[in-house]
Amino acid sequence: MSGLAMPKADSETLARRATIVADLSAIVPGEGVVETVNEMRAFESDGLTAYRQLPLVVVLPETVAQVSRVLKYCNEHKIRVVPRGSGTSLSGGALPLEDAVLLVMSRFNHILSIDYPNRVVVAQPGVTNLGITRAVEEEGFYYAPDPSSQIACSIGGNVAENSGGVHCLKYGLTANNVLGIEMVLMDGEVVRLGGRHLDAEGYDLLGLMTGSEGLLGVVTEVTVRILKKPDTARALLIGFPTSEQGGQCVADIIGAGIIPGGMEMMDAPAIRAAEDFVQVGYPLDCEALLIVELDGPAVEVDHLIGAVEAIAIRNGSTTCRISQSEDERLAFWAGRKAAFPAVGRISPDYYCMDGTIPRKELPRVLHGMRELSEKYGLGVANVFHAGDGNLHPLILYDANKPGELEAAEAFGADILRLCVEVGGVLTGEHGVGVEKRDLMPEMFNETDLDQQIRVKCAFDPGHLLNPGKVFPQLRRCAELGRMHVHRGQVAFPDIPRF
Amino acid sequence: MTTFTPTTAAEMLSAAQWALSEEAPLEIVGHGSKRGIGRPVQVEHVLDLSKLTGVTLYEPAELVLSAKAGTPLAEIEALLAGNGQQLAFEPMDYGPLLGEAPGRGTIGGVLAANLSGPRRLKAGAARDHILGIHAVSGRGEAFKSGGRVVKNVTGYDLSKGLAGSWGTLAVVTDVTFKVLPAAETETTLAVRGLYDEQAAAAMALAMGSSAEVSSAAHLPYPAVARINGGRFGSDAATLLRVEGFAPSVTARLAMLTALLKNAGPLEEIAAEASKSLWRDVRDCAPFAGADDRPVWRVSMAPSECHVMVMALRRQTAVDAFYDWQGGLVWLRMESGDPEAELLRAFVRKHGGGHATLVRASAADRAALPVFQPQPPALAALSARLKEQFDPKAILNPGRMA
Structure with missing residues (x-):
């Protein structure tokens, strides 16, 4: 692992491994x-394959009661636990x-259960994201959030990573599509949050759990909202000579009150890599390629296609193709969807970043990236969820060349710093995990981080669940709990009356 | 009694630090438009945020707006409307229901109460649109969470954590919300004369179609006679709102009309009338005004709600109408007794959900759990969270108890 400090292994736990394995085998037999x-080798890393570590032992429970007993046992014996869904995390959340x-x-x-009148599906957490859509598509329904790993990633993992x-510009993230969960706390308590009804009262613990990266509880059941599939979807493929024009086109589309189902941008290196790979006719003479997908009733889609086309031309597009068939729409997407493997063909390795920026800052950030690219001597290709400002720079490197992985990581960290500097954030959808853990202070000061750790303390005061992730330093709850205010010693001894 | 009226986040912080050092609890208010909700807060000092005002960032093309917590919601909505945008979650105005003037309330209060409206079904609630906050905890610590971009999974989402917390974890000083384009036009299709059960079926059919219905409500008699200035007559009305670009609204309305042609007599309600109709549904107009009969807001699975109401009616007299495809029912208890245990037992029996006593006398609110009581493990977890953020209970003590 390149310079990544993980919590020091507890030697007592390591020494008791045989007993622990026997005890866990009694809880989860067979x-x-x-x-x-x-056998454990298959679990030694997740989607962030640069980091690998064998666990103490792997447990695959089948019932909520088993999950509860495993966690209670580990809590009582102070054994750390790392939850894992399908292991597709790109930030090392399941390392x-x-x-x-x-x-x-x-x-x-x-x-x-599938409940069409109330439009909800209740699923166990290991069901894949796409598995939910597959279960309801015959009736014309689908589950809206669609991470690109949807064929493999689990719905429980989706909750953990939000x-x-x-499609999330129009249809929201996991947090906006999950109505309820059942989860098990580190002490074995089973808690239900929300359900088939909306906006359960009390503190929004469901909101806190979503995106908590497996540090607060283990999800054992998920209730999601399903939607009726739109009647039609059509896409436009629009090329611009500059990224500024592409960015302005996106702003103007939104300014016209149009929220497309999807709006993606690629820069010149990504366009070239994708076209070389899939050959779907992407224009190679442009610096920014925009794919705008409109979905809904056919009348609406036709109406908006015209509006978007006019906006594109006004912004100086050099290419503007409108899909005339479902095949053509899929061809427009084929290059974008293959962007990662396409980049994989032109470079032995690539490192995928995930910052979000205010959209208007795109030209500045792209410019900054070009400078960084020269500084580090590594290429970079960009795909961009243009509607919501989520940027995925792919840094090209060769792990077999000494120092290149480290350079790629340093380059990536600089890109994320740049994102924060322009008003953005470290991660839009891949999570902090171990990957961006040590960059958290770029965005949050110590007091900000303390408040987040306080949430952790309410759920898992022993810091046993997924330690070493998200927080650069997990301060002890007892230390955080101390009050630092004493009568007569506050900064404002007089009663302030404004 | 002291009223602190900070005009800056720094003043707000020093007020909280004073309260902490003196262990002198504070009641947190904005305009006080929702002061009548929750267990009465009986403390000596008030923290009044109504002077902590101003929109600090609004970039329509970026779909983002930031404001200080005490900024009037009305001011923000007017600013957005001037740019063809809106808060898509349509925050309700509790004023009329609680016998107060309409049009009050602050943006901080919108988050603290996690407000929403009829469009909740499609667009979510305040929790779904909050992007970032600055706040001061009950430990007297100023902190921030989130940011100004829509897609952000950096750290725990404390902004959501404060939604619906009624000022009991931290006092929010600044909010950043996602804003969205307002629909070009809207039309409502009304199906008349349906019983609750038929209405539930019609709404489920409409919501399960690709007509993209953004709101679905059912107003039986007598509630129906008390909306839209009484212009609706007294036949039950099942309302389906279709919003968007004009050609799309026309097409989707035709789709709905075909789908529901056998459900009952249909009426179309055009743009402006439709808007005022949904404002009435949003603000619980049927039960508004100087009336002290208790009102409940109950959220359940849409298909269960009317069944629960039917069962409840056999035990006590209630007036009811439904929003959110039937999943939200507003209940007025005609006898004047809130009947909290009876109602909550029926909610439990019919698949669960939550019942909030949104209008009741101070005595009833002091004696009864206003918010849905939680199972022990969940209640303990919530209490631990409160302990982390406000260990000396200086922020709205007891309000959510």
């Missing part, structure tokens, strides 16, 4: 405990720890 090095039980939720793979996707 093939629910995986403990040989060979194992040497002294931690890896709690794999993949056997929770059933859809529990996953997005290309």
Whole structure:
């Protein structure tokens, strides 16, 4: 691991491994405990493959009662636990720890109920994102958030990461589409938040859980909203000579009151890599390529296609093609969807970043990236969820060349600093995990981070659940709990009356 | 009694630090338009945020607006409307229901109460649109969370965590909300004369179609006679709102009309009338005014709500109307007794949900749990969160108890 400090393994836990394995095998009998090095190898990393670590032991529970007992056992014996869904995290959220039980939720793979009148599906957390859509598509419904890993990623993992996707500008993130969850706390308590009804009262613990990266609780059931599939979808493929023009076109589309189903931008290196790979006729003479997808009733889509085309031409587009068939629409998307593997063809390795910026800052950030690219001597290609400002720079490097991984990581960190500097954030949808953990102070001061850790203290005061992730330094709850105010010593001894 | 009226976040922070050092609890108010909701806060000192005002950032093309917490909601809505935009979650105005003037309320209060409206079904509530906050905790610490961009998973979403917390975890000083284009036009299709059960079926059919219905409400008699200035007559009205670009609204309305042609007599209500109609539904107009009969706001699975109401009616007299495809029911208890245990038992029996006593005398609010009581493990978790953020209980103590 390149310079990544993880919590020091607890030697007592390591020494008691055999007992722990036996105890866990009693809780989850049969093939629910995986403990040989060979078998555990499959779990040693997630989607961020630069980091690998074998866990203490892998446990694959099948029932909520087992999850509860495993966590209660680990809590009582002060054993760390790393929860894992499908292991597609791009930020190392499910990276194992040497002294931690890896709690794999993949056997929770059933859809529990489909309720069309109320438009909800209740699923176990190991069901894939696409699995929910597959279960309801015959009736014309779908689940809206569509992270690009949707064929593999689990709905429980989506809750942990607050996953997005290309459609989230119009249809929202996971947080906006989940109505309820059942979860198990580190002490084994089973808690239900929300349900089939909207806006459960009390503190919005569901809002806190969504995107909490497995540090607060283990999700054992998810209730999501499903939507009727739009009647039609058509796309425009628009090329611009400069990224400024592309950015202005996006602003003007939104300024016209149009919220497209998807709006994606690619820069010149990404366009070239994609076109070389899939050959769908992307124009190679432009600096910015925009894909705008409009969905809804056919009448609306036709109306808006015309409006967007006019905006594109006004902004000096050099190419503006409108999909005339479903095949053509899919062809427009084929290059974008293949952008990552396409970049993989032109470079031995690539490192995918995930900052979000105010959209208007795109030209400045792209310019800054070109400078950084020269400084580090590494290429970069950009794909961009243009509607919501979520940028995915792909840094090209060769892990076999000494120092290039480190340079790529430093380049990536500089890009994220730039995102924060222009008013953006470190991560739009991939999560902090271990990858961006040490950059958190770029965005938050110590007091800001303390408040987040206080949430952690309410859920898991022993810091046993997924430690080493998200927070650069997990301050002890007892220390955080101390009050630093004493009578007569505050900065404002007189009663202030404004 | 002291009233602190900070005009800056720094003054707000020093007030909180004073309260902490003196262990002198504060009641947190903006305009006080929702002061009558929740358990009465009986403390000596008031923190009044109504002078902490001003829109600090509004970039229509970026779909983002930031304001200080005490900024009047009305001012923000007017600013957005001038740019063809809106808060899509349509925050309701509790004023009329609570016997207060309409049009009051601050943007901070919108978040603290997690307000929403009939468009909740499609567009979400305040929690779904908040992007970032600055706040001061009950520990007297100023902090921020989130940012100004829509897509952000950097750290825990404390902004959502403060939604619906009624000022009991931290006092928000600045908010940043996502804003969205306002629809070009809207039309409402009304199906007349349906019983609650038929209405639930019609609304489920409409919401399950691709007509993209953004709001679905059902007003039985007598509630129906008390909206839209009485112009609706006394036949029950099941209302389906279709919003968007004109050609799309026309097409989707035709789709709905075909879908519901056998459901009952249909009427179309055009743009302006439709808007005022949904404002009435949003603000609970049927039960508004100087009336002290208790009013409940109950959220359940849409298909269960009317069944629960039917069962409840056999035990006590209630007046009811439905929003959110039937999943939100407003209930006025005609006898004057809130009947909290009875109602909550029926909610539990019919699949669960939550019942909030939004209008009641101070005595009833002091004696009864205004908010839905939570199961022990959840209540303990919430209490631990409160302890983390406000260990000395200086912020609105007891309000959510």
